[in-house]
Amino acid sequence: METGRGTGSAGWAPFGRDLAIDLGTATTQVHVRGRGVVLDEPSLVAVDTGSGRLVAAGAAAHEMLGRTPERVVTLRPLSDGVITDSEVTEQMLRHFLGRARPSRLVRPRAVVCVPSGVTAVERRALEDAALRCGARGVHVLEEAMAAAIGAGLPVESARASMVVDMGGGTTDVAVISLGGIVNARSIRVGGDEVDEAIVRGVRSAHDLLLGERSADDIKVRAGSVWPLAEERTVRVRGRDLTTGLPRTVQLGSEEVRRMIEPVTAQVVEVVRLVLDICPPELSGDLLDDGVVLTGGGALLRGWTERLRHELGVPVRVAEGAEHAVIRGAGACVDDLSVLRRVLVGAPRA
Incomplete structure (x- = not known):
């Protein structure tokens, strides 16, 4: 697509480094005009419970899952594609955008992706978060449309x-x-519910308590929704609910498939x-x-x-x-003529 179209107050500023943001439940991705996707991190934060200060975000917070001291808690500020904790979401987004756009000379415009089923209140919360983090205008794009554009349909x-x-x-x-x-x-x-189904299934079948990272690892290594030509097995460590001691079990992909069905x-x-x-x-x-x-x-x-x-x-x-959603949203940032045809409602400023 041709880039750089549109100048002045009605279009994208040619050197404004405008952004596309896919603020997802599992990951946050940011596309900067002219640079492509510059950030792809887990939508996860570690927060000091005493001061409310952000300790870590993204991959750094993911490494802390299940390993934090008592004063620090790791959490996801979004659930089911919408904001559940506006203050923590704003801290996380500000941290990510600071890494994606080190320059503060020009306030960017932003394209923010939302699930098709969000309410007006949930959509406004996403817009407000982007505006408070420094965007001078926010356009909203449905994730399904962004995904279709990003997939080349x-x-x-x-x-x-x-x-x-x-x-x-x-x-x-x-x-x-x-x-x-x-x-x-x-x-x-979505994927989070698959992880939760694995945690419940292992607990029910093996009296073993798993953490979030372990469930995701099982999904990646042995998960499937259809019989495989060569079924897989994975060894899993967790805490025995009877003895309280660590224990290892072996799961097959057929068993995991039943858990997530x-x-x-x-x-x-x-x-x-x-x-x-x-x-x-x-x-x-x-x-x-x-x-x-x-x-x-x-x-x-x-x-x-x-x-x-x-x-x-x-x-x-x-x-x-x-990366289909962020590619599609990025195409809209790079070419205003695409954005005008597919955005949801009027832009907020």
Whole structure:
């Protein structure tokens, strides 16, 4: 796409280093105009409970999970794609933006991505956080549209495109045609719920208590939503709930699949629902072109096979799926003409 379009008060300032921000439940990603994606960190902070001071954020806070002293607590200030602690979110975002934009000479404009199902209050909280962190104007972009642009789908075409964006806290499903969302659904189910299902499953089946990092490791190493050609096993350490002592168990990918099935079934159902309500004129396009999966959750093994079997349409995972949303939002920052067509509502300043 052509970049640098639009000057003056109505457009992007050519040297303003404007930003795209994907403030997600699991990760925060920042794109700076002219530089690309400059930050990709866990949406996690470590806070001193006595002073409220930010001790660490992002990867540094992730390294502290389960290892902090009594005065320090690690937490996620977002849940299900929306802000749950505005003060901590602002501290985290200010920290990230300070790293992404060391210069303070020009206040940037920002494109902020939101799940399709957010309320007006939740959307305003995201806008306010960006404004308080120094943005001079905030544009809002739905994550499903950003994901479609980032995945290279022909969103301006009359042919329908369908995107399923699987994030840490939400899954957004949308059918897009002629530059707009024809229909969409969003459920507050994502990678975090998969981790929680693994923690519950291991506790129930093995009387073993796991931490967040251990559950995520199991998901990455042995997680799947469809039988694998070669099933995997993983050794897991946790605390025995009976003795209180450390213990190791071995899990197979088939067992992990059963643990997370209640979560993955919800994702399948919402995709089926969006297909069911798709206008007949567009359904034929989807039978030919299929569904594109984006987001970090799309990397869980077996999604293409599972959805192809359940829905009867072609399914593929976008290249660089975990960065599709920020790529799409970044394209809007780099080219104002794209932003004008797809933003949600009027920009805030």
